Amino acid sequence: MRFTLQHTDGAARAGLLQTDRGSVETPVFMPVGTQGSVKAIEPRELREVGAQIILGNTYHLYLRPGVELIEKTGGLHGFVGWNGPMLTDSGGYQVFSLSDLRGIDPDGVHFKSHHDGSVHRFTPESVVDIQRSLGSDIMMVLDECPPYPCDEEYAERSNQLTLKWAARCLDRFSATTAKYGAGQSLFAIVQGSVYGRIRETSARALVSLDFDGYAIGGLSVGEPVSDMYAMTELCAALLPAQKPRYLMGVGTPQNLLESIGRGIDMFDCVLPTRNGRNAMVFTRRGRLNLRNAKFTDDLAPVDPECGCYACRNFSRAYLRHLFKAREILGLQLATIHNLSFYLWLMNAARDAILGDRFGAWKESALRDLASEDQAEAH
Amino acid sequence: MRFTLQHTDGAARAGLLQTDRGSVETPVFMPVGTQGSVKAIEPRELREVGAQIILGNTYHLYLRPGVELIEKTGGLHGFVGWNGPMLTDSGGYQVFSLSDLRGIDPDGVHFKSHHDGSVHRFTPESVVDIQRSLGSDIMMVLDECPPYPCDEEYAERSNQLTLKWAARCLDRFSATTAKYGAGQSLFAIVQGSVYGRIRETSARALVSLDFDGYAIGGLSVGEPVSDMYAMTELCAALLPAQKPRYLMGVGTPQNLLESIGRGIDMFDCVLPTRNGRNAMVFTRRGRLNLRNAKFTDDLAPVDPECGCYACRNFSRAYLRHLFKAREILGLQLATIHNLSFYLWLMNAARDAILGDRFGAWKESALRDLASEDQAEAH
Numbered sequence: 001m002r003f004t005l006q007h008t009d010g011a012a013r014a015g016l017l018q019t020d021r022g023s024v025e026t027p028v029f030m031p032v033g034t035q036g037s038v039k040a041i042e043p044r045e046l047r048e049v050g051a052q053i054i055l056g057n058t059y060h061l062y063l064r065p066g067v068e069l070i071e072k073t074g075g076l077h078g079f080v081g082w083n084g085p086m087l088t089d090s091g092g093y094q095v096f097s098l099s100d101l102r103g104i105d106p107d108g109v110h111f112k113s114h115h116d117g118s119v120h121r122f123t124p125e126s127v128v129d130i131q132r133s134l135g136s137d138i139m140m141v142l143d144e145c146p147p148y149p150c151d152e153e154y155a156e157r158s159n160q161l162t163l164k165w166a167a168r169c170l171d172r173f174s175a176t177t178a179k180y181g182a183g184q185s186l187f188a189i190v191q192g193s194v195y196g197r198i199r200e201t202s203a204r205a206l207v208s209l210d211f212d213g214y215a216i217g218g219l220s221v222g223e224p225v226s227d228m229y230a231m232t233e234l235c236a237a238l239l240p241a242q243k244p245r246y247l248m249g250v251g252t253p254q255n256l257l258e259s260i261g262r263g264i265d266m267f268d269c270v271l272p273t274r275n276g277r278n279a280m281v282f283t284r285r286g287r288l289n290l291r292n293a294k295f296t297d298d299l300a301p302v303d304p305e306c307g308c309y310a311c312r313n314f315s316r317a318y319l320r321h322l323f324k325a326r327e328i329l330g331l332q333l334a335t336i337h338n339l340s341f342y343l344w345l346m347n348a349a350r351d352a353i354l355g356d357r358f359g360a361w362k363e364s365a366l367r368d369l370a371s372e373d374q375a376e377a378h
Numbered sequence: 379m380r381f382t383l384q385h386t387d388g389a390a391r392a393g394l395l396q397t398d399r400g401s402v403e404t405p406v407f408m409p410v411g412t413q414g415s416v417k418a419i420e421p422r423e424l425r426e427v428g429a430q431i432i433l434g435n436t437y438h439l440y441l442r443p444g445v446e447l448i449e450k451t452g453g454l455h456g457f458v459g460w461n462g463p464m465l466t467d468s469g470g471y472q473v474f475s476l477s478d479l480r481g482i483d484p485d486g487v488h489f490k491s492h493h494d495g496s497v498h499r500f501t502p503e504s505v506v507d508i509q510r511s512l513g514s515d516i517m518m519v520l521d522e523c524p525p526y527p528c529d530e531e532y533a534e535r536s537n538q539l540t541l542k543w544a545a546r547c548l549d550r551f552s553a554t555t556a557k558y559g560a561g562q563s564l565f566a567i568v569q570g571s572v573y574g575r576i577r578e579t580s581a582r583a584l585v586s587l588d589f590d591g592y593a594i595g596g597l598s599v600g601e602p603v604s605d606m607y608a609m610t611e612l613c614a615a616l617l618p619a620q621k622p623r624y625l626m627g628v629g630t631p632q633n634l635l636e637s638i639g640r641g642i643d644m645f646d647c648v649l650p651t652r653n654g655r656n657a658m659v660f661t662r663r664g665r666l667n668l669r670n671a672k673f674t675d676d677l678a679p680v681d682p683e684c685g686c687y688a689c690r691n692f693s694r695a696y697l698r699h700l701f702k703a704r705e706i707l708g709l710q711l712a713t714i715h716n717l718s719f720y721l722w723l724m725n726a727a728r729d730a731i732l733g734d735r736f737g738a739w740k741e742s743a744l745r746d747l748a749s750e751d752q753a754e755a756h
Contacts (some may be wrong), residue, residue, distance in 0.1 A: 040706040065699045069675050081691040297447050313459040321443040328418040328709060
């Protein structure tokens with residue numbers, strides 16, 4: 001993997017991430033394909049809406065369908081029918097949030113599957129091995145993601161463990177090779193909750209280990225948005241300019257723009273897909289809840305400025321009807337639109353950065369994004 | 379609408395149905411878009427899988443979203459984003475099967491909505507008016523579809539009512555015009571349960587009224603398949619050669635081939651879409667239940683001879699994983715495949731008819747269709 005920082009505009013960055021499976025222009029949003037499918041959208045439609053790279057969840061895929069089957073198909077790309085770049089997380093986040101966690105020890109974690117209660121163990125080495133078998137283009141280290149709130153002492157101890165695990169992941173990564181021809185890279189994860197001092201320790205230690213890229217984890221877990229932005233800004237400033245920066249699990253369109261303005265290159269979040277399946281669509285003028293009665297006979301497209309398949313062919317009234325009638329097509333169209341919007345937003349941000357007008361563009365976009373939300377409140 | 383009988387091979391027919399919204403080659407299978415959407419598939423994908431004409435349900439659309447909204451959008455085609463030919467049923471079948479039926483009288487039916495219990499009334503005239511508002515290319519008369527079993531006396535009385543209603547529908551049809559420019563036609567429905575004498579009365583009476591086409595209703599409602607075929611054959615033989623013949627609500631691939639062999643041109647059924655959403659896929663070699671453990675690591679496509687998007691890009695193992703993981707993409711891919719299969723089957727039947735080899739082709743296709751089903755039983 002090669003990352004080229006193409007342009008900066010203040011702290012905002014435009015870059016190019018080149019993998020053996022294709023290039024990714026940043027800033028980039030990565031649709032989340034939790035269990036080997038971005039929910040309610042086909043791989044060819046992911047291309048159509050502008051997705052350059054998608055995410056898979058190691059925890060889910062390890063439990064079902066299992067690594068053995070995915071190896072048989074030549075890796076996750078072949079199994080799920082996506083031949084572009086793919087990032088997998090380490091599974092750590094889901095172990096701590098989804099499973100019945102049985103215990104953390106210095107060597108790894110034991111957990112019970114949320115499907116059938118079977119007991120499993122992840123270690124820094126095993127999650128690298130699993131991701132080697134998945135064949136993702138970007139792999140993530142095993143980390144502990146502390147909950148919010150968490151006291152400083154816990155955050156400190158947790159971060160020490162995360163740093164040790166990161167070093168062990170890197171060792172395993174260096175001692176192994178890709179299984180399917182295409183190169184793989186490994187990103188570290190900066191933790192430290194909302195404590196600047198710990199975030200700084202974490203970032204400096206990980207940078208000294210020289211990973212291919214750096215993620216900022218443990219944010220958007222319930223902390224005030226001001227803390228999220230402060231930690232993002234602090235971490236980004238400590239990370240090397242020539243490596244990609246990935247803010248994990250964030251967020252709203254506003255969150256993305258503010259974080260790009262603080263130097264972030266990569267994002268993932270279930271918001272556009274999950275909210276879409278709940279009839280909430282994102283537009284340039286803010287969010288719309290299509291279940292709202294005011295859309296009953298609204299023949300406008302979801303977002304008149306959007307060129308996606310849903311907006312070119314269907315009305316808000318029709319989408320509302322589909323949701324009221326529980327038709328699967330409603331989920332499909334809202335997903336196509338919401339991802340189109342998120343990916344358009346990233347492209348527009350990139351264009352603004354390349355044109356040295358990110359600050360003004362961001363303010364204007366944020367005003368637009370607030371207009372419908374305000375109208376709803378009146 | 380113009381129907382041209384292009385070729386016959388025994389009783390089997392190849393025809394061309396021309397509407398203002400496009401032509402339909404017969405024999406044809408019409409995917410069912412109950413509530414204004416063929417479930418789990420996009421209109422552009424309907425085109426891709428080869429759909430020429432789709433079906434909408436008057437009962438459902440009348441109740442939700444209602445005729446007023448559909449009129450505002452210039453009819454059902456604009457509302458649902460399908461610009462090809464469309465057929466709507468009269469709503470009668472759903473009134474008798476879904477609603478809390480409040481009573482039939484000579485003038486029409488009262489029923490309670492299955493959504494909210496509100497009371498509504500359909501008359502022969504009102505269902506024509508509703509379908510004028512929907513703007514379907516082919517409209518159906520209001521009929522009573524007797525349940526199975528039903529005694530001969532009930533079937534006789536019911537059929538007399540259906541015949542009176544058909545005449546009234548035709549009167550209303552003749553006294554009104556299409557609302558959106560494109561012409562509309564009206565099909566009658568032959569009823570009579572499993573009683574040949576009543577079927578004959580019904581067919582002769584309706585033929586004398588000179589409808590644009592003729593449906594055979596009240597079959598595939600629980601009667602033995604031999605009765606279904608016998609009634610189909612009897613009715614088809616009584617219907618005019620130069621008008622299209624539509625066997626309502628039928629059926630399996632085998633049912634379709636047997637009925638084409640008895641002179642049927644048009645079919646609709648929820649089987650390919652509903653069964654697909656339940657992980658049951660149709661192939662040239664029979665049905666597969668993708669939940670079956672034997673497909674866990676089966677890397678073959680659903681049907682190796684199929685060229686649909688699902689079969690070109692994904693394995694049985696992946697589809698099985700999607701169903702096990704309750705991923706919506708599983709419903710989408712199974713629907714795309716099953717409709718592709720049904721529409722391929724109709725095209726293959728048409729080719730065989732045009733080539734005067736329908737009988738031999740049908741026997742061969744039926745043998746193939748039985749092979750996997752037999753394998754399952756061993």
